[in-house]
Amino acid sequence: MNAEPKDELDRAIDDVLASVVGGEPRQVSGASIRLAADRRRPSLPMWLAAAAVLVVALGVALKEQRPLPPEGESASKTEAPHGVEPHASPSAEPGPSIQTVRTRRAPVRRDRPVQVFTEGSPEGLPRLLIASIDLPEPLRTSPIDADPIQIPRIEIAPLSVSSLSTEQEHK
Amino acid sequence: MERVTDEELVRLAQNGDPAAFDEIVERHKGAVFRAALSALRNREDAEDVTQETFITAYRKLDTFRGESQLRTWLSRIAWNRSMDHRRRGRFRRFLHLDEPAAIDLPSLEADPERSTLASSAHARVRREIDRLPENLRDTLLLASAGDLDYASIAEMLGVREGTVKSRVFEARAMVRLALKEAAR
Numbered sequence: 001m002n003a004e005p006k007d008e009l010d011r012a013i014d015d016v017l018a019s020v021v022g023g024e025p026r027q028v029s030g031a032s033i034r035l036a037a038d039r040r041r042p043s044l045p046m047w048l049a050a051a052a053v054l055v056v057a058l059g060v061a062l063k064e065q066r067p068l069p070p071e072g073e074s075a076s077k078t079e080a081p082h083g084v085e086p087h088a089s090p091s092a093e094p095g096p097s098i099q100t101v102r103t104r105r106a107p108v109r110r111d112r113p114v115q116v117f118t119e120g121s122p123e124g125l126p127r128l129l130i131a132s133i134d135l136p137e138p139l140r141t142s143p144i145d146a147d148p149i150q151i152p153r154i155e156i157a158p159l160s161v162s163s164l165s166t167e168q169e170h171k
Numbered sequence: 172m173e174r175v176t177d178e179e180l181v182r183l184a185q186n187g188d189p190a191a192f193d194e195i196v197e198r199h200k201g202a203v204f205r206a207a208l209s210a211l212r213n214r215e216d217a218e219d220v221t222q223e224t225f226i227t228a229y230r231k232l233d234t235f236r237g238e239s240q241l242r243t244w245l246s247r248i249a250w251n252r253s254m255d256h257r258r259r260g261r262f263r264r265f266l267h268l269d270e271p272a273a274i275d276l277p278s279l280e281a282d283p284e285r286s287t288l289a290s291s292a293h294a295r296v297r298r299e300i301d302r303l304p305e306n307l308r309d310t311l312l313l314a315s316a317g318d319l320d321y322a323s324i325a326e327m328l329g330v331r332e333g334t335v336k337s338r339v340f341e342a343r344a345m346v347r348l349a350l351k352e353a354a355r
Contacts, residue, residue: 009347016296017315020212025204025221030193033225040226 177241185232192232196225199245202318206246206327209312210253212301220256224249243323250327299349303342310335311342 175183175194183191200221207220227248228235235244300308313324314335321339325332 009350010343012292012296012350013300013343013346014315016293016300017312019293020297020300021205021208021312021316023204023208023214024201025218027218028196028200028204028221028225030189030196030225033196033222033229034189034192036222037226037229 178237181232181235181237181241185235192229195228195241199242200225202242202316203245203249205316205318206249206313207253209316210250210309211256212312216256216260217253220249220252223252227252239326240323243319243326246319246323247327295350295353296346299346299353300342302349303345307338307342307345310338314339 175191177195177198180191180195180198184195203224204217204221207217207224208214211217211220224245228245235241239247300311303311310324310328313319313327314321319327321332321335325335328335
């Protein structure tokens, strides 16, 4: 160390720092970057597709493993199929019977609450009362105005039995 | 494209001009590499991080709004990638117990540039830099790379500019003190 140790130390530190963090990358270029980025690009959709397939398969498997309701269980616990709306008959007594009426697929009002009563129901099962559904428009039928159907006369030649040979009959 | 600004290059690259992106790479790859080198102190790893940084930038260039300088934005990507790389490296070394115990000084031992240090004085300086606390050493090396000003380094590290200045000062002071004590 000479008369100015601070400066010498500073220079030594600067030299070392420059050697540690100096230089340029040798293998990086715009073309190589673009090539690498384009090459890796399809990997993401493949992952997404694989994940989607896995989720769908898992959902199907879970749905199949779900236990079916026991036979004879009230239909009120199951969802009605499309086109079949549960409908309580106006004259029906407050019993467990529920009629299903096949209707056209009209828009169904969902604003009426479904009431569930458990008191007094047989065997402790909940009794489901479903409010009646108002159709949006009364069903009307009217005669169809149409032109009379004309059927052209068809002439049919009389059947002659004698024209058949006996050999053909035996066959 | 020397006279084209970074903003113009970004706009051209966002519109699909490959030459503009190539110019961005050429213009900033050195700074990105040195930012990664400041964190990793290993040229091979820094080269990998530089590549990854520009791949990320290529994909996310549409998200660049010019709120910071392009060089700062790229350096921040490189820094985050380097931190991921550093964490993975520590985890790997943690799993391989037969590796040298100097976990904080791995890159020096494997760095081929170590052999180019001519004098023992340089080797001592370098050792003292490696012994610095990580936050001081990172800041000192980033500032020494010379590509980013203190404000950009502060933005990159998520600290105040004054913190960057004080860290650089403290780091240099610690190295100087250690070298003086070693010289006695």
